[in-house]
Amino acid sequence: MLRVVGLLLAGVSLGLSSAHTKVNKHKPWIETSYHGVITENTNIVLLDPPLVALDKDAPIPYAGEICAFNIHGLEAPFEAVVLNGTSGEGQLRARGLVDCELQKEYTFIIQAHDCGSGPGGAEGKKSHKAVVHIQVNDVNEFAPVFRESQYRAAVTEGKIYDSILQVEATDQDCSPQYSQICNYQITTTNTPFAIDRNGNIRNTEKLSYDRQQEYEIQVTTWDCGQKRALHSVPVHINVKPVCKPGWQGWSKRVDYEPGTGSKQLFPTMQLETCGEPLSLVRTTVELQTSHIGKGCDRETYSEKSLQKLCGASSGSTDLLPAPSAATNWTASLVTDSGRDTDLIFRFDGHQAAKIPDWVVPQNLTDHFTIATWMKHGPSPGLRAEKETLLCNSDKTEMNRHHYSLYVHNCRLVFLLRRDFTQ
Helix, strand or coil, rough: CCCHHHHHHHHHHHHHHHHHCCCCCCCEEEECEEEEEEEEECEECEEEEECCCCCCCCCCCCCCEEEEEEECCCCCEEEEEEECCCEEEEEEEECCCCCCCCCEEEEEEEEECCCCCCCCCCCCCCCCCEEEEEEEEECCCCCCCCCCCCCCEEEEECCCCCCCCCCCCEEECCCHHHCEEEEEEEECCCCCCECCCCCEEEEECCCCCCCCCEEEEEEEEEEECCCCCCCCEEEEEEEEEECEEEEEEEEEECCCCCCCCCCCCCCCCCCCCCCCCCCCCCEEECCCCCCCCCCCCCCCCCCHHHHHCCCCCCCCCCCCCCCCCCCCCCCCCEEEECCCCCCECCCCCCCCCCCCCCCCCCCCCCCCCCCCCCCCCCCCCCCCCCCEEEEEECCCCCCCCCEEEECCCCCEEEEEEECCCH
C-alpha cells in the first residue's frame, strides 16, 4: 500500500513540472524601429514611439513580465532600463553626456527580455531585434571666431569699390542653425565703409590720400542663433595715391648748420615713372632761402660782434630796436628771427618806422658813423625811384631832407645838409 502511494505522488510531481515548462509560451513584442532625440550635454532620450514591451503571457508572473532591454553595439553610449516590468515600460538613457560636435547621430539594435521562469530571467525569451536611430540636438555653446587675427587691404584713392576685401568667421557648433554666420557689423563709428551679411567690405565714398592715408575699423559677427563673437577683428585699409610721374621722397626744406661738413640734400629721392619707359631725364636743383636777411646763413657774426670788429662806438644808438613799451615804433614791422637775439626787419616800400625826436639827433656833427646791414631785392625797373633807408626831414610839409641815406639804381647815396636851419 505504501508503494502505491509513493508512485502516485511521483506521478503528480512529474505532471506539475511538465505543466510549468509550458507557461512561458510567447516572446516579448516591441516596435520594429524607434526614432530618438537627445539634447547634447543631457542624458535622457525622447523616443518615438515610447519604449514599451508587451508579452502575451501576462499576467502570469515572470513569464509575462519584462526583465531587461539589451542594446547590441558596444560603441553606442546608451543604456535601456526597465521602469515597470509589469507594464513593460522602459527608458533609453545616455551613459554619459553626448556631444553633437563629436557625433551627430547613433544607430543600434535593441531587444526586450521577459523574466522567464523566475526573478533572474532564467529560460526567458527575447523579442525580435528593433532598430533605434538617435539624433543629437545641438546647443549654441560656441561663439563665432574669425579665421584671421587681423585683415589688411589697399585701395587707390578716388574710386568706389564693390568689395575691398572679405572677412570670414566660423562656428564650431554642429547644427546649421548655430554653426552658420548670419550677420557681420562694423562697430567703428563715422567710417566711410559698409559690410554685407557675407563679410564683404566696401567704401561708401571716394577716399582721399591727402585727407587720410590709413583706416582701422573693428568688425564683429553673429551666428544664426544670435550668439556674438567674443572678440572683434581689426581691419586695416591703406589708401594709395593716384600714380603721378615725378620725383618722390624729397623735401622742399633743408636745414644746414654751418661748419658741419657736407650734407646730402635728397638721400631718399626716387623717380616714379608709373611703369612707363624713360627716354631722357634732366634735373635742375635750385636752392633759395626764405630768410629775410641772412641769405644762406653763412654769416656767422652777430650785429654786436660786427660792431666790435669794425671799431664802432659803444655809445651808438639803435634806430630799430626790439619792440617794447618804450620802443614801440618797430612793433608794426615785419620781422624775421636772426642770430643771438638780433632782429631783422623787412621793408617793401609801403611801410616805415617813424623814430621819435628824442632818439635821433636833429643834425649830425663833423664826425659820425651810420652802420646798417641790408639785403636789397631786385629793382622794379631800369630807372627805379629812390629807395630811402634813413631820412630826417622838416616838420612841416616834409619836403626838405636834413640828411638822408638812400639807394638809387645801383648806387648807395648819403645826403647831408650842413645848415639845416636855412
